[in-house]
Amino acid sequence: MTQLTLPAGMEINGAIEAGYAEILTPDALALVAKLSRAFEVHRQELLAVRVERAKRLDAGERPDFLPETAHIRNGDWKIAPIPAALECRRVEITGPVERKMVINAFNSGADSYMTDFEDSNSPVWDNQITGQINLRDAIRKTISLEQNGKSYKLNDKVATLVVRPRGWHLDEKHVLVDGKRISGGIFDFALFMFHNAKEQLARGAGPYFYLPKMESHLEARLWNDIFVMTQNELGLPQGTIKATVLIETILAAFEMDEILYELREHSSGLNAGRWDYIFSCIKKFKLDKDFCLADRAKVTMTAPFMRSYALLLLKTCHKRNAPAIGGMAALIPIKNDPEKNDIAMGGVRTDKARDATDGYDGGWVAHPGLVELAMTEFKKVLGDKPNQISKQREDVNVSAADLLDFKPEAPITEAGLRYNINVGIHYLGAWLAGNGCVPIHNLMEDAATAEISRAQVWQWIRSTKGVLEDGRKVTAEMVVAMIPEELLKVKALVGEGATYDRAAKIFEEMSTSASFAEFLTLPLYEEI
Ligand SMILES: CC(=O)SCCNC(=O)CCNC(=O)[C@H](O)C(C)(C)COP(=O)(O)OP(=O)(O)OC[C@H]1O[C@@H](n2cnc3c(N)ncnc32)[C@H](O)[C@@H]1OP(=O)(O)O
Numbered sequence: 001m002t003q004l005t006l007p008a009g010m011e012i013n014g015a016i017e018a019g020y021a022e023i024l025t026p027d028a029l030a031l032v033a034k035l036s037r038a039f040e041v042h043r044q045e046l047l048a049v050r051v052e053r054a055k056r057l058d059a060g061e062r063p064d065f066l067p068e069t070a071h072i073r074n075g076d077w078k079i080a081p082i083p084a085a086l087e088c089r090r091v092e093i094t095g096p097v098e099r100k101m102v103i104n105a106f107n108s109g110a111d112s113y114m115t116d117f118e119d120s121n122s123p124v125w126d127n128q129i130t131g132q133i134n135l136r137d138a139i140r141k142t143i144s145l146e147q148n149g150k151s152y153k154l155n156d157k158v159a160t161l162v163v164r165p166r167g168w169h170l171d172e173k174h175v176l177v178d179g180k181r182i183s184g185g186i187f188d189f190a191l192f193m194f195h196n197a198k199e200q201l202a203r204g205a206g207p208y209f210y211l212p213k214m215e216s217h218l219e220a221r222l223w224n225d226i227f228v229m230t231q232n233e234l235g236l237p238q239g240t241i242k243a244t245v246l247i248e249t250i251l252a253a254f255e256m257d258e259i260l261y262e263l264r265e266h267s268s269g270l271n272a273g274r275w276d277y278i279f280s281c282i283k284k285f286k287l288d289k290d291f292c293l294a295d296r297a298k299v300t301m302t303a304p305f306m307r308s309y310a311l312l313l314l315k316t317c318h319k320r321n322a323p324a325i326g327g328m329a330a331l332i333p334i335k336n337d338p339e340k341n342d343i344a345m346g347g348v349r350t351d352k353a354r355d356a357t358d359g360y361d362g363g364w365v366a367h368p369g370l371v372e373l374a375m376t377e378f379k380k381v382l383g384d385k386p387n388q389i390s391k392q393r394e395d396v397n398v399s400a401a402d403l404l405d406f407k408p409e410a411p412i413t414e415a416g417l418r419y420n421i422n423v424g425i426h427y428l429g430a431w432l433a434g435n436g437c438v439p440i441h442n443l444m445e446d447a448a449t450a451e452i453s454r455a456q457v458w459q460w461i462r463s464t465k466g467v468l469e470d471g472r473k474v475t476a477e478m479v480v481a482m483i484p485e486e487l488l489k490v491k492a493l494v495g496e497g498a499t500y501d502r503a504a505k506i507f508e509e510m511s512t513s514a515s516f517a518e519f520l521t522l523p524l525y526e527e528i
């Protein structure tokens with residue numbers, strides 16, 4: 001095993017495989033250590049603020065727009081100009097940082113490509129470091145792969161790269177600074193910046209990021225401070241880094257202007273991260289006796305609270321000259337069933353047509369097979385224009401009550417309950433085996449969609465409204481009885497695998513325990 005030269009006070013306990021030392025260089029690790037020392041205390045403070053806020057919400061407090069930042073919401077300001085490479089983002093493909101998928105995504109024909117260390121990635125040590133190797137090679141256009149008789153390499157024209165580091169809640173447990181685990185997000189960001197920022201600038205783009213799962217503008221300020229220090233350390237002009245923030249928590253929806261304002265020198269807009277958003281609503285109002293959402297499949301972008309959120313995001317972005325990027329329909333191409341495939345493709349088309357017609361500048365797709373049809377829907381509205389940021393939505397008026405108008409509440413069905421249990425076990429089992437994104441029942445499932453499934457089961461057990469349409473109350477006993485049955489169905493699809501037994505156990509613990517695990521990936525991370 002290769003020996004690394006580590007900065008004073010840093011320990012690495014992950015295996016150092018071939019090629020890792022090229023990423024974990026002394027200077028790159030020095031940047032990781034510097035940022036960690038400068039910002040770890042504040043990250044922990046902000047995570048503690050989340051816990052305190054959650055307690056107040058559990059006790060019945062309702063979020064509202066912040067009085068102390070009204071001057072920012074009412075002020076007449078814009079974000080700094082967007083670089084040319086980020087002006088046209090009609091279709092953004094997303095996917096884990098796995099080598100083959102990296103090449104396929106770059107070549108997919110999408111305008112941009114969000115490579116993902118978050119929702120679609122299981123953060124096993126190997127995924128984190130080989131992900132960095134893959135991105136380094138892709139940016140330099142030296143990436144290639146021979147697999148299953150196919151040769152993979154990059155086309156001449158590829159998508160613009162945007163990187164999503166892990167959220168504030170996730171640690172990188174394999175790296176300690178002064179005896180403490182560091183932030184996973186800072187680790188992903190710093191390594192990527194160190195190795196690639198200058199190379200990207202030399203090639204006509206730049207270091208562009210997606211920032212996940214934030215709950216407040218103060219969390220965005222932390223990223224901004226990190227950008228400023230990193231640009232100084234690397235000798236880059238301030239404002240070089242650009243970041244799109246995912247509005248994917250109900251609390252962030254009340255601070256969209258403030259988040260853009262904090263990042264105004266570094267902003268490249270907002271994205272409507274719908275799946276984590278739904279999860280966040282369930283998590284934040286899980287104890288509210290009046291809150292209970294219907295079967296997961298019924299909670300769509302046309303649900304009142306989702307529609308309000310999507311329109312407010314769009315209006316807020318365009319008012320500030322910022323791109324508004326739509327989220328992802330979880331539908332993916334269905335092989336060997338043309339009829340079902342037509343329905344799925346129709347679903348994606350409707351989703352993208354809605355976003356484009358509303359005024360969004362682009363939207364996410366999960367699979368290369370969806371790029372063309374999503375592009376067609378955006379081109380129908382945009383024509384030859386790269387975006388429609390000039391389209392102001394002053395007609396949109398969204399109140400706090402609109403954001404909190406949680407419907408539909410019905411139906412909750414046995415099929416919906418079993419679906420959640422089945423998806424939960426299947427996804428957790430795959431994640432434990434190192435795969436963070438899986439097709440399940442013809443849908444893309446990742447950490448955000450799986451969170452909805454497990455959170456609904458927990459909440460239906462506890463809410464008096466958690467009643468199946470045939471009148472039976474959802475109970476812990478009912479769920480515990482269904483888990484082995486659903487585990488058998490999962491195994492019939494994926495085969496035997498110890499991780500699925502473990503997943504079923506963890507799913508049972510999580511659904512029936514008195515306390516609600518903040519993120520399912522937190523207890524899971526201790527297992528990998
Ligand atoms: C809530 C959120 O955060 S959304 C963002 C996070 N989620 C994602 O990014 C979803 C990413 N998508 C995926 O991982 C995959 O599409 C899955 C798991 C849903 C389905 O994967 P598969 O069943 O392997 O798809 P399928 O077999 O149809 O793939 C066909 C080809 O497309 C490639 N492909 C599929 N999805 C992607 C992708 N997102 N990026 C790049 N290549 C892809 C496959 O690698 C495969 O390549 P090959 O023909 O060269 O072997």
Ligand SMILES: O=CC(=O)O
Nearest residue numbers: 273274275276448
């Ligand atoms: O990250 C995206 C989401 O929908 O969650």
Ligand SMILES: [Mg+2]
Nearest residue numbers: 119273276448
């Ligand atoms: Mg998300």
